[in-house]
Amino acid sequence: MDNLARRVILRPMDTDIIIVGGGLNGPALALAAAQAGFAVTIIDSLAIDRRKRPDFDGRSYALALSSKRLLQGIGVWDAVSDDAQPMLEIKVTDGRAGEGPSPWMLHFDHAEIEEGPMGFMVEDRHLRRAFLDAMAEEPLITQLSKETVVSQAIQNAQASVTLASGKVVTGHILVGSDGRRSGTAERAGIKRTGWGYGQTAVVCAAVHDKPHGGIAHQFFMPGGPLAILPLTENRSSIVWSETDARATELATMNDTDFLDALRPAFGSFLGQISLTGARFTYPLGLTLANSLIGDRLALVGDAAHGMHPIAGQGLNAGLRDVAALAEVLSDARARGEDIGSLQVLERYQLWRRFDTATLALATDTFNRLFSNDNPLLRAARDIGMGAVNAIPGLRRGFIREAAGLTGDLPKLMQG
Numbered sequence: 001m002d003n004l005a006r007r008v009i010l011r012p013m014d015t016d017i018i019i020v021g022g023g024l025n026g027p028a029l030a031l032a033a034a035q036a037g038f039a040v041t042i043i044d045s046l047a048i049d050r051r052k053r054p055d056f057d058g059r060s061y062a063l064a065l066s067s068k069r070l071l072q073g074i075g076v077w078d079a080v081s082d083d084a085q086p087m088l089e090i091k092v093t094d095g096r097a098g099e100g101p102s103p104w105m106l107h108f109d110h111a112e113i114e115e116g117p118m119g120f121m122v123e124d125r126h127l128r129r130a131f132l133d134a135m136a137e138e139p140l141i142t143q144l145s146k147e148t149v150v151s152q153a154i155q156n157a158q159a160s161v162t163l164a165s166g167k168v169v170t171g172h173i174l175v176g177s178d179g180r181r182s183g184t185a186e187r188a189g190i191k192r193t194g195w196g197y198g199q200t201a202v203v204c205a206a207v208h209d210k211p212h213g214g215i216a217h218q219f220f221m222p223g224g225p226l227a228i229l230p231l232t233e234n235r236s237s238i239v240w241s242e243t244d245a246r247a248t249e250l251a252t253m254n255d256t257d258f259l260d261a262l263r264p265a266f267g268s269f270l271g272q273i274s275l276t277g278a279r280f281t282y283p284l285g286l287t288l289a290n291s292l293i294g295d296r297l298a299l300v301g302d303a304a305h306g307m308h309p310i311a312g313q314g315l316n317a318g319l320r321d322v323a324a325l326a327e328v329l330s331d332a333r334a335r336g337e338d339i340g341s342l343q344v345l346e347r348y349q350l351w352r353r354f355d356t357a358t359l360a361l362a363t364d365t366f367n368r369l370f371s372n373d374n375p376l377l378r379a380a381r382d383i384g385m386g387a388v389n390a391i392p393g394l395r396r397g398f399i400r401e402a403a404g405l406t407g408d409l410p411k412l413m414q415g
């Protein structure tokens with residue numbers, strides 16, 4: 001099919017969909033929408049070369065099975081699959097510094113479900129590059145980089161954004177995938193609800209001499225959760241959430257002192273460990289947009305919901321927004337509807353708002369319940385974990401949840 005034929009709607013506008021934000025969710029939406037025949041213009045303040053640098057972002061993502069299916073559907077998975085580590089098991093332990101892990105442990109094993117690994121660990125550097133490369137190959141996508149959106153307007157059934165360079169881009173719909181402090185939401189008058197946790201995540205990667213066996217570990221420590229997540233080869237990603245002050249200390253001390261601080265919590269189950277690469281910090285907080293839609297406008301990803309990484313679900317939730325929005329817009333166009341109309345956008349909001357708010361608030365509750373040393377709460381959560389672990393039906397429910405297989409899955413995530 002040639003490009004003109006694939007671009008189903010030809011209108012006197014620059015593009016069908018304007019996406020502000022070329023982080024992770026923006027490119028996923030650009031690819032899904034372009035493959036459905038929409039022309040897309042995606043704008044990011046940062047240069048492509050900068051976003052492609054291997055040290056641009058130190059995170060690695062626990063991508064649920066449903067997110068992997070989306071990446072397969074939009075043609076990105078093959079570029080990351082060799083560097084993706086299957087997550088075969090998850091072990092969750094309530095720990096207290098100096099005392100080691102409590103005997104109560106949650107253990108989720110992918111062997112209890114039929115679909116395969118619950119998810120895959122993928123490093124940001126591989127995922128971001130794969131998105132950028134795939135977008136460069138897609139003729140229906142125009143990438144504007146080193147361009148910052150400074151204002152937006154809706155007029156005569158048309159959305160437009162003005163860039164700092166003075167350029168104006170027009171389209172049928174504007175999508176904000178511009179992160180936790182979404183200017184797109186703010187300019188549209190969409191208020192946010194949220195708070196900081198007084199916690200910062202210190203993120204780095206470690207090499208160890210024993211194999212991790214594809215097992216992800218989460219230790220709940222009084223200052224915040226410590227996650228040790230399997231990467232390819234004998235490497236793990238460490239996400240250590242601590243109070244802001246402690247995190248600043250941890251991020252700035254030398255490698256030897258950092259490893260000395262890490263060892264009592266980390267333990268020795270992976271043998272000798274050493275750091276590879278830099279340490280990165282991410283202040284943690286909850287931020288929920290009070291609406292996912294506005295006049296010719298939709299929000300996806302962190303622009304809609306920024307949550308605590310305790311359950312590794314932020315990007316997974318964003319990718320589900322992407323798959324849902326792409327499906328809603330594509331169905332609307334097939335019915336001859338205006339893709340920017342409120343009745344179309346309300347379908348997207350109805351599909352995603354309750355799910356994302358519930359997930360964000362659940363991560364908030366988990367973090368409050370686990371990030372403290374209160375003996376009563378400690379006893380309650382240990383009994384809770386023991387109970388979930390002992391009831392196979394409940395345990396399988398959690399495994400399916402972690403794999404992203406529950407709820408109303410968009411077609412791109414059904415496999």
Ligand SMILES: Cc1cc2nc3c(=O)[nH]c(=O)nc-3n(C[C@H](O)[C@H](O)[C@H](O)COP(=O)(O)OP(=O)(O)OC[C@H]3O[C@@H](n4cnc5c(N)ncnc54)[C@H](O)[C@@H]3O)c2cc1C
Nearest residue numbers: 021023024025044045062149178179301302312314315316
């Ligand atoms: C420590 C940590 C670990 C995590 N681990 C996981 C995990 O294991 N699994 C998981 O699912 N999620 C995880 N997450 C969540 C995940 O990282 C985020 O949900 C995801 O990165 C959000 O991507 P995004 O594209 O929505 O936003 P962002 O990555 O914030 O992208 C926003 C983009 O918008 C651009 N932008 C902003 N304003 C403008 C403007 N005016 N004009 C032009 N461009 C603009 C910015 O330059 C940026 O590139 C983790 C988060 C943290 C902090």
